[in-house]
Amino acid sequence: MDFAYDARTEELREQLLAFMDEHVYPAEPVLAAQLADPDRDRWAVPPVIADLQAAARKQKLWNLFLPGELGAGLSNLQYAPLAEITGRSIQLAPPALNCAAPDTGNMELLAQFGSAEQRERWLRPLLDGRIRSAFAMTEPEVASSDATNIETRIERDGDAYVVNGRKWYITGAMNPDCRILIVMGKTDPAAEPHRRQSMLLVPRDTPGVTVRRGMTVFGYDDADHGGHAEVLFEDVRVPVGNLIGEEGTGFAIAQARLGPGRIHHCMRAIGIAERALELMCRRASERVAFGKPLAEQGVVQDWIAESRVRIEQLRLLVLKTAWLMDTVGNRGAHTEIQAIKIATPRTVEWILDKAVQAHGAAGVSQDTPLAQLWAGNRTLRLADGPDEVHKRSLARRELRQYRR
Numbered sequence: 420m421d422f423a424y425d426a427r428t429e430e431l432r433e434q435l436l437a438f439m440d441e442h443v444y445p446a447e448p449v450l451a452a453q454l455a456d457p458d459r460d461r462w463a464v465p466p467v468i469a470d471l472q473a474a475a476r477k478q479k480l481w482n483l484f485l486p487g488e489l490g491a492g493l494s495n496l497q498y499a500p501l502a503e504i505t506g507r508s509i510q511l512a513p514p515a516l517n518c519a520a521p522d523t524g525n526m527e528l529l530a531q532f533g534s535a536e537q538r539e540r541w542l543r544p545l546l547d548g549r550i551r552s553a554f555a556m557t558e559p560e561v562a563s564s565d566a567t568n569i570e571t572r573i574e575r576d577g578d579a580y581v582v583n584g585r586k587w588y589i590t591g592a593m594n595p596d597c598r599i600l601i602v603m604g605k606t607d608p609a610a611e612p613h614r615r616q617s618m619l620l621v622p623r624d625t626p627g628v629t630v631r632r633g634m635t636v637f638g639y640d641d642a643d644h645g646g647h648a649e650v651l652f653e654d655v656r657v658p659v660g661n662l663i664g665e666e667g668t669g670f671a672i673a674q675a676r677l678g679p680g681r682i683h684h685c686m687r688a689i690g691i692a693e694r695a696l697e698l699m700c701r702r703a704s705e706r707v708a709f710g711k712p713l714a715e716q717g718v719v720q721d722w723i724a725e726s727r728v729r730i731e732q733l734r735l736l737v738l739k740t741a742w743l744m745d746t747v748g749n750r751g752a753h754t755e756i757q758a759i760k761i762a763t764p765r766t767v768e769w770i771l772d773k774a775v776q777a778h779g780a781a782g783v784s785q786d787t788p789l790a791q792l793w794a795g796n797r798t799l800r801l802a803d804g805p806d807e808v809h810k811r812s813l814a815r816r817e818l819r820q821y822r823r
């Protein structure tokens with residue numbers, strides 16, 4: 420067992436760390452100022468992100484997430500430590516490198532399942548960072564963690580599909596640069612449960628698509644990355660050529676999309692935890708209460724030590740998962756993918772909570788990134804499958820071997 424990163428990963432890590440120091444961290448106050456500008460177009464991506472994208476492209480720090488010829492050609496094991504670094508500045512670094520969700524998952528999906536025409540029309544501009552995209556599955560009316568519940572109808576009518584339904588929490592869809600929605604809906608409600616759904620490409624400007632409002636997350640609008648939209652589809656007609664794959668394959672495609680997406684979230688979240696630990700250590704070293712720095716209190720040392728131990732445990736599990744995905748495939752890494760999806764958000768939540776506590780009131784204020792990081796990380800226990808759903812399926816697989 421070799422715990423070292425390979426030469427290509429090391430080279431990219433060094434390059435990316437330098438990029439973070441030179442471009443990304445100095446851009447954090449610029450982003451804050453641009454977001455606070457009362458005259459800004461609320462849902463447009465702040466211009467500092469386009470500046471960073473130009474700098475990243477020049478250095479070929481671009482599409483690192485995408486394996487194969489279309490992307491940087493990295494394995495999961497090579498990309499994982501790079502995703503972690505981008506998590507240290509979660510609002511800026513992933514979009515700067517064209518490595519932010521949900522576009523990453525959508526690009527993977529189109530690369531894997533899109534027709535040549537769909538790839539040319541939508542994947543190419545996404546890879547170039549010229550447009551943005553959204554993935555529309557969740558519905559307010561039904562428990563969407565069980566995808567078989569999805570009620571949106573996709574009905575064939577001559578050479579078109581007609582879509583009717585309501586979705587919400589569709590990340591990125593408030594962004595005016597978001598041009599394409601990948602919509603999940605039922606094409607055949609009478610088929611067996613996992614063959615009822617299909618996926619359809621719906622341009623955001625198609626008549627009948629109404630982007631109604633931006634949903635908030637603990638009060639944050641997440642406008643810097645396109646918000647989370649409620650979207651209404653009323654008799655929306657698109658050509659039959661917009662179907663991804665075949666009718667009835669929507670569920671299978673959704674599952675394939677989520678594997679890599681989950682590991683990316685987890686690696687970035689470890690970067691968030693590292694940033695939180697750094698902030699906690701700095702604050703505890705500087706802040707004096709009852710005659711000594713907070714860092715000299717045993718309880719604070721316990722938070723710091725526990726945070727380090729938990730981060731190391733998480734990283735090892737995530738890297739093992741990445742290695743399994745590379746060697747035995749996403750299916751073979753099913754248990755581990757679920758394990759990291761369960762373990763990472765809750766552990767990072769614990770570390771963020773301690774970092775908030777060490778900061779006192781400042782920890783919940785807008786003057787440190789901690790409150791917003793906590794809010795964003797908390798949603799990872801719901802999004803891409805709630806904890807309980809992953810535990811249910813992991814436990815069932817574990818129990819299968821004991822069945823008589």
Ligand SMILES: Cc1cc2nc3c(=O)[nH]c(=O)nc-3n(C[C@H](O)[C@H](O)[C@H](O)COP(=O)(O)OP(=O)(O)OC[C@H]3O[C@@H](n4cnc5c(N)ncnc54)[C@H](O)[C@@H]3O)c2cc1C
Nearest residue numbers: 554555556557562563564588589590798801802803805807
């Ligand atoms: C910030 C954010 C961004 C999102 N982005 C997107 C997006 O871009 N596109 C998209 O389509 N969706 C998105 N979502 C939606 C997200 O994927 C769903 O919220 C999630 O799948 C859960 O579905 P639901 O909200 O309908 O909860 P429900 O399905 O109603 O579940 C509610 C709760 O029930 C419990 N539960 C469910 N099943 C079980 C079980 N078997 N055993 C025990 N308990 C159970 C869980 O605690 C769960 O949290 C986003 C959500 C958030 C918060």
